[in-house]
Amino acid sequence: MTYFNDFDINENIKKAIKEMGFEEPSPIQEKAIPEILSGRDLIGQAQTGTGKTAAFGIPLINQITTAPHVQTIILTPTRELAIQVSGELQKLSKYMKIRTLPIYGGQSIGHQIRALKQGVQIVIGTPGRIQDHLRRKTLRLDKVRAVVLDEADEMLDMGFIDDIENILKQVNTDRKTLLFSATMPPAIRKLSRRYMNSPVTVSINKSEVTAPSIDQVYFKVLERNKQESLCRILDSKDPELGIIFCRTKKGVAELTEALQARGYLADGLHGDLTQSQRDAVMKKFRDSSIEFLVATDVAARGIDVNDVSHVINYDIPQDPESYVHRIGRTGRAGKSGEALTLVTPREMKHLRSIEAEIKMAIPSHAVPSIEEVVEKQQQSWKNLITDQLNDDEDLSLFNALTEELLEQYEAKDIVRSLMKLNFSSAIGESDDGYNFGETGGAKGMIRFFINVGRNVNMSPKVLIEEISNAVGIPGKAVGRIDIFENFTFVEVPEDVAPFVYEALRYSRINGARVNLEPAKPRPKRENRPRPARPSR
Known part of the structure; x- marks a missing residue:
């Protein structure tokens, strides 16, 4: 096992590391620090939450002198990440006479110019603001000894590639x-x-990122009541601080509004916010004035809050890399965390690709029932009521109405009614699925009609695999299958029927677009069409 004391670095840095509470390096630090100390160019493939800031920060600080000019420049995609990196480097260089300066848009450029004139050794900034200083000639890069591109893929996604190249061309070769x-x-x-000299590549595998401090779970949810499912999960898990990821800006706005309407302390973060609005939301999240930050992947870039207890994927990520990147925002600094993913039936295949990439099966949990949520919340509701009873506030205003109600109804019925009235938004609606009516299936089964049959090479094996993969049930749970020339009937268990319906309703089987609908009940004397016989 390697320890920080094993590295050939300044004793003042070791002292700062010890004060920060770290003894042994993370996998990326263990691999990268010796290579950087040796003077080599390096490509590090690692997600947020792996300790990569210290991986490059420790060896760079070790090689910086006290000369009052810029010796290291670090490019980051967002101002949040620039501030975070700067803070980390300040802690690492606490006992060394080194000055770091984050520079980014939204802050007074005059303040940044004055700080640069006083002399700084490390500049951390966004490409746009670095370019501004280069044009004003308030930042010189001719004596820079090291350049760091942090979260390079995100800078690429945000359109900074030209800015990065322009900056690299002006740095000391x-x-x-x-x-x-x-x-x-x-x-x-x-x-x-183009810009690196025989770089060495270090990388860490997915398991080193996601385990062991992050518990991963997915919930099968129906598209039609996804919000209701989320609220039940939140009420059951009771997160201390959570980031909820949505796919689009519109999705962030709609979900934020829905959560706020139901009394959750939530706020949204998306690309349409001004910098001041973004800063205000982030301040509330950092000081726990809000419990949930609802965000898109782009808006959440650079966010680093150590106390995030839960990451909730309201919309499943577009790719496995994004999934790993998202869930890495919990379980930080040695703390435990949970990653919860909501998966609709049509997204099951997408989930399987994520599992294949991270080389582990993510366990499935059922969405909590209303009864489970009520049971979980009872103690907190009781505390709210007793706090009100113990409050010195004068409640005589309600005396007349109270007496009138007690004359007409039992006290326990009044309390139950008031509880339901007050906490109905927390309980939510009881609509858990579809009412398919009578479909002619066996007891406990729902029978579906599919508009294709042997004409698209349908077979029991093909259909069972489609249903099993889409819903995550064993093939033997599928009931009777009747395949005809141009259509098919299939029976599935009642409890999974809504998921089968949403998964296969407008899917493809053997390349053919299919439509699945609840079957009509069989007539008492049903003249069933016979399967077509091949001609002799």
């Missing part, structure tokens, strides 16, 4: 270049070939 990225798209590889 006798330098080392360090590139850190969660993924390695072609444009990033091209950038490394």
Whole structure:
């Protein structure tokens, strides 16, 4: 096992690391620090939450002198990440006479110019604001000894590739270049070939990111009551601080509004917010004035809050890399965390691809029932009521109405009614699925009609695999199957029927677009069409 004391670094840095509470390096730190200390260019493939800031920060600080000029420049995609990296480097250099400066848009450029004139050794900034200073000639890069591209793939996604190239062209050519990225798209590889000198590549596998401090679970939910399912999960899990990921800006706005209407302390973060609005939301999240931050992937870039107890994927991520990146925002600094993913029937295949990429099966949990939520919340509701009873506030205003109600009804019935009235938004609606009516299936089964049959090479094996993969049930749970030339009937258990309905309703089987609908009940004397016989 390697310890920080094993590295050939300044004793003042070791002292700062010990004060920060770290003894042994993370996997990316263990692999990257010796390579950077040796003077090599380096490509580090690692997600947020793996300790990559210290991986490049420790060796760079170790090699910086007290000369009052910029010796290291670090490019980040967002101001939040710039501030975070700056804070981390300040802690690491606490006992060394080194000044770091984050520079980014939204802050007074005059303040930044004055700080640069006083002399700083490390500049951390967004590409746009770095470019502004280069144009004003308030920042010189001719004495820079190291350049770091942090979260390079995200800078690429945000359209900074041209800015990065313009900056690299102005940096002292006798330098080392360090590139850190969660993924390695072609444009990033091209950038490394052009501006790096025989770089060594270090990477960590997915399991080192996701385990052991993050518990992962997914919930099968219906598209039609996804919000209701989320609220039940939140009430059951009772997160201390959570980030809820949505796919689109519209989705963030709608979900934030729905959560606020139901009394949750939530706020949204998306690309349409101004910088001041974004800062206000982040401040509320950091000081726990809100419990839930609802965000898109782009808006959440650079967020680093150690106390996030839960990451909730309201919309499943677009790719496995995004999934790993998202869930890495919990379980930070040695703390435990939970990653919860809501999966609709049509997204089951997508979930399977994520499981294949991270090389583990994510366990499935059922969405809590209303009864389970009520049971979980009873103690907190009781506390609210007793706190009110113990309050010194004068309640005589309600005396007349109270007496009138007690004359007409039993006290326990009044309390039950008031409880339901007050906490109905927390309980939610009781609509858990579809009412398919009578479909002619066996007892406990729902019978569906599918508009294709042997004409698309339908077979029991093909249909069972489609249902099993889409809903996550064993094939033997599928009931009777009747396949005809141009249509098919299939029976499935009543409890999974809504998921089968949403998964296969407008899907493809053997490449053919299919439509699935609840079957009509069989007539008492049903003249069933016979399967077509092949001609002799």
